[in-house]
Amino acid sequence: MTLLEVKHLRTYFQTSKGLYKAVDDTSFDLDHGEALGLVGESGCGKTTCALSIVRLLPKEGKIHGGEICLEGTDLVSLGDEEIRSRRWKEVSIIFQGSMNALNPVMKVGDQIAEAIVLHEKISKQEALVRAGELFELVEMPVDRINNYPHEFSGGMKQRVMIAIALACKPKLVIGDEPTTALDVMVQAQILNLLEKLRKELNMGLILITHDLSILAETCDRIAVMYAGKIVEFGPVEKVFENTAHPYTERLIACFPHIGKEKIIPASIEGIPPNLFEPISGCLFYPRCHKAIPLCAVQEPEMEKTGEKHFASCHRIGEA
């Protein structure tokens, strides 16, 4: 059984300017112990997608359709109480920029323990012991569980966040740009740590980022998102070597290869579409270097372009 199956998810926001289709008919899946990279520009809907899984959307956001099956159970159909009981125990999140993701007036050990005590029937004392073990797991000194968040550096705070995320031994961890706010050296450490833990605990991982280079290193599969839709989805090597969607091509081109000759990365001209207005045809059409007249009129469907490799583009299969 797959760990997570997202089927035709639609998450829309009711704003003063109208209905904003942040995530529109998105589908992907993930196996136990697998790492999926969710990549795309800012505002493409990656975070909304992730938050939809645990229903942590702001009050203007609502899931308008689709299914999110966690080990077979559709999370969308569950009530508030049932979702709450699954939060953190089954799915946890590592937020971006943990500067503020930690309560400044609570000891970090307590912040780990409270999650454990909520979901398991153990005492606070025992939970704190577990917190210490988690600190060891993320390679932090155990005695520091009695410190406050401001006493840690950025990288250490992120480790704390990881420790908290693992507190209830979830099956799936979602990392929402967990390393974006960190410098490169620390970034590498955190990613290695996540890798190690994932393998040890057989956790599923959804890594959200706009940095392709990270995904290439750590993920098994990649889903590329554009304007609320997944445009390409497949194993990492396939997506990088047999890139099917023009957007993915351009995205990969933005990251210069260290081995190849020096090319100045070209940015993608144009701006993302205004999702308040109805758009006909492919959403990427205005910026696409491979566009054909059909693209302006008809939206492409998700097609198979290789082994477990899908993309939505009219130009798939051409030489």
Place this chain on the structure above:
Amino acid sequence: MSKRIIAKKLMYALITILIVLIFNYLLFRVLPGDPLAMMMRNPRATPDQIEAVRRLYGLDQAWYVQFFTYFKHLLEGNLGISFVYKAPVAKVVASKILPTILMVGLAEIIAILVGILIGVVAAWKRGTKLDVWTLGFSLVTYSVPTFWLGMILVVLFCVQLRLFPTSGMLTPGKNFISTAALIGDLARHLVLPVLTMSLVLIGEYALTMRNTLIDVLSEDYIITARAKGFRERYILLKHALPNAMLPMITIIAINIGFVVAGAIQVETIFSWPGLGRLMYEALGARDYPLLQGVFLLVTISVVLANVLADISYAYIDPRVKN
């Protein structure tokens, strides 16, 4: 907070107090002419009193001797003799401290509790009618002069409804058969002054609490708490409130000067026998020694209260502790 920083804050407080003392000293001597001329114009000052003041302040001596005498007297607790009461200022002032603390203390406690409660509910139900009414209430009470509010309440509750006495702390001339009766009478007299003071403060505290809590509720760690699966109520009590209380404490401390102003007005309207009313009377009678004495006591108390609040805050907020 390191001992050094505490010492620094205390030092600044002491310097402030020193400046206040010097200011107090200079007050009556900056004006041209005999400082006593002002007092002599006061119809209540008898020649004996004027002479006593002259000797007391050593006005017939060199300025540095006068200065020294002033401080010497201060350290002895000698604040001069009141023209009106014809008794040592220190004694007169001391007798009025308790009523003020009773009234103001009660008002502050009520205002803080009720204000926080209203603020929390308003933030929780942000955008609803309750929230808008809270905002309106706060803005209006902020704009109302405290004494005028007192006047209105007097008319409403005393003159029209005859529920409460208009003035004083206890019904004069009454013999109290038991402590309970005494407390009962006291309570009846306390209601309106405390109500007046509280109303003005509640508005401000509620507004501050509401705004602070709204800010806090939009922070990331609240989302983290939700992601952990906690209920909204738990998040409010365990995560949001502790963070929102910190700025509240600061506001309450900063407000102490405002509370003093309110106390003076309320005690005047309700003839409450405290320091505020004493200052008002001293002002009206141009009883300078008494006026100075009350001013000193009140001002120094506020400075000390502020520095104490400042230091206490450091013990509460873990970010400042270290």
Place this chain on the structure above:
Amino acid sequence: MKIKDFGKAIFKNKLALTGTVTLLIFILVATFGPLILPFSTMQFGEVEDILLSPSFAHLLGTDDMGRDVLANLISGARISLLIGAVATAISMLIGTLIGILAGYFGKGIDNLLMRFTDFFLVIPWLPLMMVLAAILGTSLWNIIFVIGITGWAGTARVVRSQTLSVRERQFVERSVSIGAGHAHIMFRHILPNVFPLVFANTVLVAAVAIISETTLSFLGLGDPTMASWGMMLHYAFAGGATAAGAYWYYLPPGICVVLVVLSFTLLGYAFDEILNPKLRGR
């Protein structure tokens, strides 16, 4: 934020509009009112005219001296608003100057000026004003002076922190590198950028000034020859209007004060929203 945009935003904001309109009404009445009134405010009435309830002859009745309350209210508006305005101007001038100097020069000067400011922030304002007024006397200018020199501390703090952030901006650096003098930088670069904040702060200071004047007058420290709203309330209270049920005497001045201060406060609230985008939609 540019001054032009600021002005436009004020116009659109409902709170700001309400406040502005109310204030304008008061200012207009205060300026032109006394010219069209048939009554002289100081005109004492006959003994039988004391504390008459409202009638066509006296729309708001008479006070404890037989004078027309409405006339007094209108001329009182002039005095209250005048004192408020001038005292506010003094406070703003001192506060802005100290704030800019402290923020611009930093270090020693900043420290010194801020200690000075803190002193005025800590000292309770009413006892201080009472004592000053007792010594200096209760003439109109003394009252203005007393309110003005005690109300600048908050402004100084706010202006200082704004100056600190403006100072870091690039155009200031460029100015310095060209060799522009301190005064030039302070007035041509920092002041315009600090101005919207100063403007927003002014209304709050004005609100406090009006309340201060009213309170001082009520406590007997107003200029007895110029009857502001506060003085009217002083006489009302002293004359026993509350006990006598003469609501037309003690209510209108208070209501006027509340309306004016409320207008200023609404404006302040609106300015806050405009200048601080985080607060919009609160």
